[in-house]
Amino acid sequence: MLAAAAELLDESGYGKLSIEGIAARSGVAKSTIYRWWRSKADLVMEAYTEVTARRVPGPDTGGVQEDLRVFLDTLYRVNANAGRARVLRGLMAEAQLDDGFRAAFQEWIQSRRTLMSTILMRGVERGELAEDLDVEYTVDSVFGPFWYRLLVGHAELDPADAPKHVAQLLRGAGYRAP
Amino acid sequence: MLAAAAELLDESGYGKLSIEGIAARSGVAKSTIYRWWRSKADLVMEAYTEVTARRVPGPDTGGVQEDLRVFLDTLYRVNANAGRARVLRGLMAEAQLDDGFRAAFQEWIQSRRTLMSTILMRGVERGELAEDLDVEYTVDSVFGPFWYRLLVGHAELDPADAPKHVAQLLRGAGYRAP
């Protein structure tokens, strides 16, 4: 079923996805799908994270600068994968419309944010970043532009720009090379 | 009809909004709504911007710092207005699901981004900001976190934090007091 969902997502996007369609494609009864997932979004979320979440720990290279660069590089590569980008956009959309799904989605987002804030807090501890840094806001300064461009689609984030962005972020965060 | 749409939005949110519901509430025929708007999202967008778009020009106080502060302050106040926040989230969601609406939404977003980039470019011209500043990315560093928090809902942006955020942004952008 997850496979069928993934296929259909690739073919026509989240908006056109229907439980009935997945059932038909996977040769499974609708009721069986409902037994296992509460909604389209839950299913898709699982289909997505199954592929994705190899429980990648955030990078730990010993320096904030490099940690950030690696993280952003990885993050920006998602843009390149049209299918994955479409899925993310669909999940975010669903989270706005379905309160039930919203919580699950928030949790997932939170797990991603934690990776980032761990990196930053290590930087603070090491004295690389300002002691009074607003970590939460800085985390959102990384993910915010990413999602914003993904959702609005006015421009793409190029992995090649990651170092430049890291520099700007670090300057803002009071970076001082150790 | 716009009024009816606004009411219903407030009452039950974008996800529950239906053209049929608006028609019933406003005592108007469904076909009349379809005569004037191509989709639910178009209607809501108009209902929203009618209230909002007093064609506010971006602030121009003579200095980037103050311009930014005013802008962020205004922006962050949207969060406080639960109704307006809900509408924005709904519009963003729709833009992910309906390609027809996506274009209109992008245009609107672009107009908002232009306000911000005007402010920044003035700063560059005055020599307050780095000459080689990536203006587009910096614009997205303002709107990105705003939308991200709005959509995910993990935290609220407090207008009181605007000055702090401005400072961080400016540091990142190579600010030098004139």
Add this chain to the structure above:
Amino acid sequence: MLAAAAELLDESGYGKLSIEGIAARSGVAKSTIYRWWRSKADLVMEAYTEVTARRVPGPDTGGVQEDLRVFLDTLYRVNANAGRARVLRGLMAEAQLDDGFRAAFQEWIQSRRTLMSTILMRGVERGELAEDLDVEYTVDSVFGPFWYRLLVGHAELDPADAPKHVAQLLRGAGYRAP
């Protein structure tokens, strides 16, 4: 407008005909059509009879047999004209669905029946037909099969068969050559 109606009838048949379509085609406002006709059927009826009703009096050749032959021959030729046949079918259909039109249609039908009954009554007077002939039923024995085949479409009436049918009708009506 009548011309436009006729064109559209030919193109797509009575079922697909709409007042709005006629208005668009004829470059006339819907309201103007409603000023002149009470319904689609009224309009079509006029469009039809305008072409048709050259106030043909029934034939009067001096003998029932020849009168009937001429009449049936003319009648059967309608079948050949696909457009005209389609219109007649549409009018009959409308007469079943719209009580307002029904009356007008009945009147028109009656005028056609009168032609036929005149022919038959002349035959009775001349002693060619049985004195106690049920003229009304006999009239319907002419028009009945015509409409029946027209409406059901299981077979066509060939003008070449008219003489044979006349013979059968006359035998049934107690015909005796004068």
Add this chain to the structure above:
Amino acid sequence: MLAAAAELLDESGYGKLSIEGIAARSGVAKSTIYRWWRSKADLVMEAYTEVTARRVPGPDTGGVQEDLRVFLDTLYRVNANAGRARVLRGLMAEAQLDDGFRAAFQEWIQSRRTLMSTILMRGVERGELAEDLDVEYTVDSVFGPFWYRLLVGHAELDPADAPKHVAQLLRGAGYRAP
């Protein structure tokens, strides 16, 4: 659903009948109706024939005259049943407007015509009717006037007149008592 359709037909006639109305009356969802019938006409046809088609074989009394009399008597009694008459008229109308239904309707009509032609052919075989009789036309001479009067409504067929009509038909068909 069939019951609801029948009720509504009786109450307001075929023209006013709507699928939505039937759904409401029968407490069934519109989609359920569409699952089982492709159109209003299909449904009504079934509602009608369910009641009617007790698979009545044509009468076989041993003589054409009596067979015909029985058949016409039964046929003419339909006129008396206002509800049934209205349904028949509606079906005929629909067959003119909807090509999809037309075929189904023709088939039903054909089955009724076959009953009649069987009777006539038996008569020919027995030598009661002219050897070269145009059976098809004669069949239409029975049903034609029936439908014609039913549809136009200018007069009713009285079962009491059946014998007279049989006599006239048989004379026309070259009847010779065996």
Add this chain to the structure above:
DNA sequence: CACTAATCGAGACGGTACGTCCAGTCTTATG
């Protein structure tokens, strides 16, 4: 000759019903 009517085009409007899609629930039978 200006002025009133009548007449028209354009098309907005409240409505009704259409036929479709899908959600989510529930029942049956099959392996």
Add this chain to the structure above:
DNA sequence: CATAAGACTGGACGTACCGTCTCGATTAGTG
């Protein structure tokens, strides 16, 4: 016993026309 198959209620979709109803913009005929 979980499942496939799929029937069912229900809600909304977007479309097509209906018949009614203002609106000006022509025209015509009259005073």
